[in-house]
Amino acid sequence: MTDWFAQRVLSWAERYGRTDLPWQHERTPYRVWVAEIMLQQTQARTVIPYFERFTSRLPTVTSLAEAPLDDVLSLWTGLGYYRRARLLHKAAQKVVHEHNGQVPNTLDELIELPGIGRSTAGAILSSGFDQPGVILDGNVKRVLARFHAVDGEVRRAAVLNQLWALAESHTPNVRNAAYAQAIMDLGATCCTKSTPNCSQCPISSRCEALDADKVAQYPNPNRPTSVRHETLRLLLIVDAQGRSLLQRQSQDGLWGGLWLPIRNESNACIPELLIQLGIDTEQNRREETLAPFIHTLSHIRFEVTTHVVYLAEEASLDSSRDDLVWFDSDDSPSLGLSKLTLALLDKVQK
DNA sequence: CATTCGTGGCT
DNA sequence: TAGCCAAGAAT
Numbered sequence: 448m449t450d451w452f453a454q455r456v457l458s459w460a461e462r463y464g465r466t467d468l469p470w471q472h473e474r475t476p477y478r479v480w481v482a483e484i485m486l487q488q489t490q491a492r493t494v495i496p497y498f499e500r501f502t503s504r505l506p507t508v509t510s511l512a513e514a515p516l517d518d519v520l521s522l523w524t525g526l527g528y529y530r531r532a533r534l535l536h537k538a539a540q541k542v543v544h545e546h547n548g549q550v551p552n553t554l555d556e557l558i559e560l561p562g563i564g565r566s567t568a569g570a571i572l573s574s575g576f577d578q579p580g581v582i583l584d585g586n587v588k589r590v591l592a593r594f595h596a597v598d599g600e601v602r603r604a605a606v607l608n609q610l611w612a613l614a615e616s617h618t619p620n621v622r623n624a625a626y627a628q629a630i631m632d633l634g635a636t637c638c639t640k641s642t643p644n645c646s647q648c649p650i651s652s653r654c655e656a657l658d659a660d661k662v663a664q665y666p667n668p669n670r671p672t673s674v675r676h677e678t679l680r681l682l683l684i685v686d687a688q689g690r691s692l693l694q695r696q697s698q699d700g701l702w703g704g705l706w707l708p709i710r711n712e713s714n715a716c717i718p719e720l721l722i723q724l725g726i727d728t729e730q731n732r733r734e735e736t737l738a739p740f741i742h743t744l745s746h747i748r749f750e751v752t753t754h755v756v757y758l759a760e761e762a763s764l765d766s767s768r769d770d771l772v773w774f775d776s777d778d779s780p781s782l783g784l785s786k787l788t789l790a791l792l793d794k795v796q797k
Numbered sequence: 798c799a800t801t802c803g804t805g806g807c808t
Numbered sequence: 809t810a811g812c813c814a815a816g817a818a819t
Contacts, residue, residue, distance in 0.1 A: 465805095488802090488803085488804095489803090489804080489805090490805080490806075490807085492805095493804075493805065493806085508808095521802085525803090525804075526803080526804075527804045527805090528802060528803055528804085529802085529803080530801095530802065531802095582798025602798090602799085603798085604798070638805085638806090639808075641808070642808095661806095672799085672800075696802090700801085700802085701801085701802070703802090708804085743804095744802080744803060744804080745800085745801085745802070745803065745804080746801075747801095747802095775803095785803080786803075786804065
């Protein structure tokens with residue numbers, strides 16, 4: 448290992464690197480895998496409590512593979528990007544069936560697993576197996592874009608290819624796990640997006656961006672994606688016992704596989720919806736419309752209008768539909784819920 | 798190649 | 809405070 452860059456970053460990490468992250472201890476390929484999936488587009492501080500709870504409940508690949516999907520999504524509730532949970536679950540079953548329950552340790556095999564792309568595969572190889580593996584996440588992209596003054600929107604393929612080549616050129620084939628952690632720590636704690644600490648940076652003496660006094664300009668920002676505006680009409684039905692009717696979303700799309708109040712896309716009237724759900728429309732009920740509010744996602748602005756129907760009696764539900772469930776927060780069944788659903792249920796509780 | 802996925806923390 | 813964007817992958 449002769450790369451000056453890697454030497455400096457490794458030495459820096461020996462003093463200033465993070466050592467208290469839960470996936471750095473009891474390090475196994477499975478725990479590293481789970482952590483890397485949770486860490487996709489999600490900051491470490493947010494991931495920590497989810498990782499602890501997830502690996503405590505599902506400590507092995509086999510336990511994850513055998514768990515109901517609802518349990519996995521329940522452990523993911525609030526973390527976002529729920530497709531990651533579905534793909535992780537599917538990948539665990541694939542590992543059990545095709546790899547004898549052992550997390551594979553080659554780049555090709557890892558990328559074949561759902562939810563694992565090039566960077567995550569590199570992270571699992573290096574951090575999980577201490578084998579050579581190249582990472583190009585947001586941290587590494589920022590460090591490299593600054594160090595080499597890489598121009599152009601980072602999301603463009605030409606720029607990405609350039610960054611991958613640079614990442615590969617700097618990645619040593621020894622101390623693989625240490626370097627993987629070191630380069631990410633540098634980006635996360637020193638070469639930060641805003642107000643980077645160049646004075647304590649181990650590679651600042653050869654940083655092209657710093658040399659040109661243009662650190663803040665790298666990486667060049669992507670053109671902002673346009674925000675979509677949508678309305679979300681929800682029907683929240685509460686029965687006499689205080690249970691709320693939830694419906695499972697399709698596996699694809701927003702909140703896939705999660706349980707939400709009834710979505711009323713077509714703006715149908717309440718009696719019509721109740722009939723569709725198989726609920727007796729003759730019984731007494733009280734209705735209320737909650738004040739509309741804005742729910743923002745990364746690129747969608749939902750104006751949420753919630754109509755609440757309180758049933759006075761026991762509701763007869765069409766038992767042939769497995770996409771409906773009466774949810775009792777005291778009973779707390781294992782279901783994946785979005786933050787939006789949690790907020791709405793909280794409003795109805797009082 | 799551009800868009801679609803959640804949520805929270807930051808400035 | 810209203811955006812910006814994090815340990816990205818799938819389509």
